[in-house]
Amino acid sequence: MSKTSKILDSFLVISYQRGNKKALEILVKRWNKRLCIQAYRYTKDWDLAKDVVQDTWHTVITKLFLLRDAASFGSWAMTITSRKALDLIRKNSKTRKIYESHVLVNNEVETSPIQTQEEQIGEILKMIPELPFDQQMVLKLFYLEEYSLKQISDITGVSINTVKTRLFRAREKLKSIIKNKEDEKRD
Template identity: 55%
Template sequence: MAHPTKILDSLLVLSFQRGDKKALTLLFKRWNKKICVQAFRYTNDWDLAQDVTQDTWRTVLGKIHMLRDANKFGSWVMTIANRKALDYLKSNKKYIKFSYHQELDDSCSDIYETVSKEDKINSVLIALKALPLEQRIVLQLFYLEEYSMKDISKITGVTVNTVKTRLFRAREKLKLLIKK
């Protein structure tokens, strides 16, 4: 059985395709933050993420009438957001390699001295930033957004096997980074 939120999204898409303008407003309220967060994962800049989100909605508005399977709205809109973010990075050359070692030395050299839950979460977040963009995105889509490997494949535009490889490598690298 389909997840209730997917069913609601499907109904909203179908309603909008039939001319109900309020359905788009509800879709916007449900998805805008998710799209913005996804764009931020690529850009690491909230202003750029908001620009990408706005471009994503422009594309959605222009192409939602062509969406044949309303059940796939979530992966469809996230695919658009990912591609827009990558296009934005390419065109604006804002992609900056993140130096994990420098960040660790600067902000948290003794990260495991305290054992509070918040410190552990922060160490994972810092380690996540050290992963290559492709691995970080797959890891976040799989664990935080709970997408299936097949959906991640569609969103990122790579094969399922590539998703599996990136996920495996990301887990392994994350383990090593956290142990440090």
Template identity: 50%
Template sequence: MKTTEKVFDGLVVLEYQSGNKKSLSILVKRHHARLCRHSYRYTYDFEASKDIVQDSWKVIISKLYTLKDPNSFSSWATKIVTRKSLDHLSRLKRTKKNIESIHKGSIINDVTDDKEAEIRKLLLAIKELPENQQMVLKLFYLEEYSLKEISSILNVSIGTTKSRLFHAREKLKGILKTKKR
């Protein structure tokens, strides 16, 4: 996420913390769709991701006054959505539902063009990676979070984040090379 966006979010958070309730709608408009996409990457279920983000907003709003670094709102909110998404998956596992059925309806099935076929191959290759490496790739390249922010979101060290990103890239190269043959 760009520095200017972080600063803008920080200013909006400070406005909210100082009593301007209208500033909350700005945060929701700026982040709701992104948070839904982030949750979807865990659940592969649009309806569940919307519910998770809705529940996350309740937590975000109730704890927004305690946020010490307003510029970190985006990564802080993403961390809350990540936790809620993981809790959701844990509940599914505890009830012994088939997790594979969640992956139905993935955007990969909708890809048809030549250029999109290449994207499909890349997405399929990414799906072959371990979940922790997939998440680091998505946060780094799609959401444009820094390594430090990713380590905070996933609650792992920066070294672990760097290692996962490195190994994900290397495995991805290997997977794509074997698919070309």
């Protein structure tokens, strides 16, 4: 998140807290897609993700007046989304089965000897579902969403050291997966 985005979010939160309803509309437009993507990462189902985000917005609207640090709106909303998605997964075993089948289906990776950087990144992204779920989330939040370790800690509800450990293990596991794929191609 850029500093400018955080400043704008802070301004919008403070404006809403002072009674400007239009500020909430702008926050929803700025954050709804990101929250849907976050929820989808957990649920692997767009309809469920949209339900989670709708529930998230209900919570955000009712508790936004209690948010003291307006600059933390993004990580706060992402945390609410993540926790609501996890609650839904815990309550709905069907969602868990959909997620597990999704991981099994998306494990295939094809690479050519000469790849552009974009193709290599695409191949690595296809390998992420092979990682344990907690490592997937940390990788995506750190590299794709560009959150800080502190923000990831807030979103996931674990300590910064746990985030660092998961990030390290995810990188190591990805290296191992890439090496195994390359070895398979040589054989």
